[in-house]
Amino acid sequence: MNYKEQYEAWLNNEYFDEATREELMAIREDEEEIEDRFYRNLEFGTAGLRGKVGAGTNRMNKYIIRQATQGLADFIVAKGQEYMGRGVAIAYDVRHFSREFAKEAALVLAGNGIKAYLFEDIRPTPELSYTVRRLQAAGGIVVTASHNPREYNGYKVYWEEGAQILSDIAVAVEKNIESIKDFSKIKMIDEQTALKQGLLNILGQEIDDEYLGKVESLALRDDINKEIKLVYTPLNGTGNIPVRRVLKERGFKNVWVVPEQEKPDPDFSTVGYPNPEDTKAFAYAEKLGKSMDAEMVFATDPDCDRVACMVKGKNGDYVPLNGNQTGAILIEYILSSLREKGKLTGNGYIVKSIVTGDLGKAIAQSYGIETFETLTGFKNICGKVNEMEKKCDHPFLFGYEESIGYVAGTFVRDKDGVIASMLLCEAAAYYSFQGKSLLDVLEELYHTHGYHMEKLISLTLEGMEGQQRIGRMMKEYRKNFPMQMGDNDLMQYIDYEKGIRFDVVNQKETSGSIPVSDVLRYFFEDGSWYAVRPSGTEPKIKIYIYTKGRSREEAQKKITVFEKTIMGLLNDVE
Numbered sequence: 001m002n003y004k005e006q007y008e009a010w011l012n013n014e015y016f017d018e019a020t021r022e023e024l025m026a027i028r029e030d031e032e033e034i035e036d037r038f039y040r041n042l043e044f045g046t047a048g049l050r051g052k053v054g055a056g057t058n059r060m061n062k063y064i065i066r067q068a069t070q071g072l073a074d075f076i077v078a079k080g081q082e083y084m085g086r087g088v089a090i091a092y093d094v095r096h097f098s099r100e101f102a103k104e105a106a107l108v109l110a111g112n113g114i115k116a117y118l119f120e121d122i123r124p125t126p127e128l129s130y131t132v133r134r135l136q137a138a139g140g141i142v143v144t145a146s147h148n149p150r151e152y153n154g155y156k157v158y159w160e161e162g163a164q165i166l167s168d169i170a171v172a173v174e175k176n177i178e179s180i181k182d183f184s185k186i187k188m189i190d191e192q193t194a195l196k197q198g199l200l201n202i203l204g205q206e207i208d209d210e211y212l213g214k215v216e217s218l219a220l221r222d223d224i225n226k227e228i229k230l231v232y233t234p235l236n237g238t239g240n241i242p243v244r245r246v247l248k249e250r251g252f253k254n255v256w257v258v259p260e261q262e263k264p265d266p267d268f269s270t271v272g273y274p275n276p277e278d279t280k281a282f283a284y285a286e287k288l289g290k291s292m293d294a295e296m297v298f299a300t301d302p303d304c305d306r307v308a309c310m311v312k313g314k315n316g317d318y319v320p321l322n323g324n325q326t327g328a329i330l331i332e333y334i335l336s337s338l339r340e341k342g343k344l345t346g347n348g349y350i351v352k353s354i355v356t357g358d359l360g361k362a363i364a365q366s367y368g369i370e371t372f373e374t375l376t377g378f379k380n381i382c383g384k385v386n387e388m389e390k391k392c393d394h395p396f397l398f399g400y401e402e403s404i405g406y407v408a409g410t411f412v413r414d415k416d417g418v419i420a421s422m423l424l425c426e427a428a429a430y431y432s433f434q435g436k437s438l439l440d441v442l443e444e445l446y447h448t449h450g451y452h453m454e455k456l457i458s459l460t461l462e463g464m465e466g467q468q469r470i471g472r473m474m475k476e477y478r479k480n481f482p483m484q485m486g487d488n489d490l491m492q493y494i495d496y497e498k499g500i501r502f503d504v505v506n507q508k509e510t511s512g513s514i515p516v517s518d519v520l521r522y523f524f525e526d527g528s529w530y531a532v533r534p535s536g537t538e539p540k541i542k543i544y545i546y547t548k549g550r551s552r553e554e555a556q557k558k559i560t561v562f563e564k565t566i567m568g569l570l571n572d573v574e
């Protein structure tokens, strides 16, 4: 069916409620809107289904939730009684309809005879990952669109190890979803029946206590400055209660929370775009930070799986740290603390994504620790941990991405803003005890391991038009890319979609052990490199530039050259 036929089918389907059909009626004359809502089905991207809330196949609504959950239920039912009995844990964030969508999912699972465990209220995404492991559930669901703008919602799916599903399961579930053409065939029961039959179970504080206890068990040291002044903003999301509780229980005395961003607000009214990667999200935190003379201000995103910080600089202004820099500092803090306590064994390992910078890896190497690389998506990072766990008993030390996701410990298999907030505050407090700020620590790391500079450029291109242009940009760039950046020669490139690695110097192509994804990566003589890929969570094409130099200025200058050259080519694509 084309988009117009899909639209008509929805409009005339009596299964859909009046509000949905009215919403669709209202766009009858708006061809572009109809196309955008129906030209495709939402697909499992970097982090599950994600889309704007509204009626349509390319939107998040209760029907898409039911359909997706039926697809997941079919997958679980096919695995048999044991999996059905183990059930599925469900959490949700503060967004519009998150609670309703979560309940819809629970009742579809129950309708299929699968036990559902639904949290009584909002919870951070990583707590769901913990819960899946703790309950030995078959899987999990989180209704969240993470850091996307307020118009969005999403649906993340987890499997038994507590990590988000990888493509093997995602493909099977998607196939099931596609086969559900008739919505009225979706099996669903009402709440009372589900409760009575023991198929709907409500989760509450008992899980919080256990999870937070586990988080606190990751604390590395107590010779820290617990008086350090910190300002925190949960950006109106799920982090408020757990992050504050953990810091309090760890003895931090001076933590202030941005009052306007403390309580849940699905409109993120004072933030706009609730993404801590964007320094604009820190406006209120910076203001409060200045009035309190805080050493560090930090923010978690709405589902509290990510955290970012800004650190007070010499002139009193706050300097943002990006995900690579924060990751590097945390690696230094974790590894040096473990070594000091005699707990660092040589076979431990770190995992990062292929578009994460190399400073963390260089630090790990200096401690004799190996770094593995995976495709973008924390599911891949945790997938590596699951895989290693089956193969050997090497201790997992830390996983991180440039997109401000971090995890330590093995009881959560996703990025964890609660764990990362605790470790970050602890690191800030430890170095403060030594008379240093995190900016001083970063400078020392640059001094030791070389100046690693980076720039992430994201071009937002919305709708079908935008998606097609991103496709053309990738296609053109694949064929036509620069062989030089200034006087820096291209040495090698990897086309992950084609599964090839090309050695430019020897003109030799190799393949093998390259995971398939639409990513291009180019490596230069001096160790600088960059990558180009479409985002899997937002309508964006992303360009990641990483340069190396003997000084900040040298590395920064290279960034300018890379950016001008790459963007010149990409912007030329119509």
Ligand SMILES: O=P(O)(O)OC[C@H]1O[C@H](O)[C@H](O)[C@@H](O)[C@@H]1O
Binding pocket: 046, 047, 146, 376, 377, 378, 379, 401, 403, 405, 534, 535, 536, 537, 538, 542
């Ligand atoms: O670059 P994208 O595909 O938009 O993904 C950006 C980020 O989205 C989610 O938060 C994923 O869990 C991360 O692993 C990913 O890095």
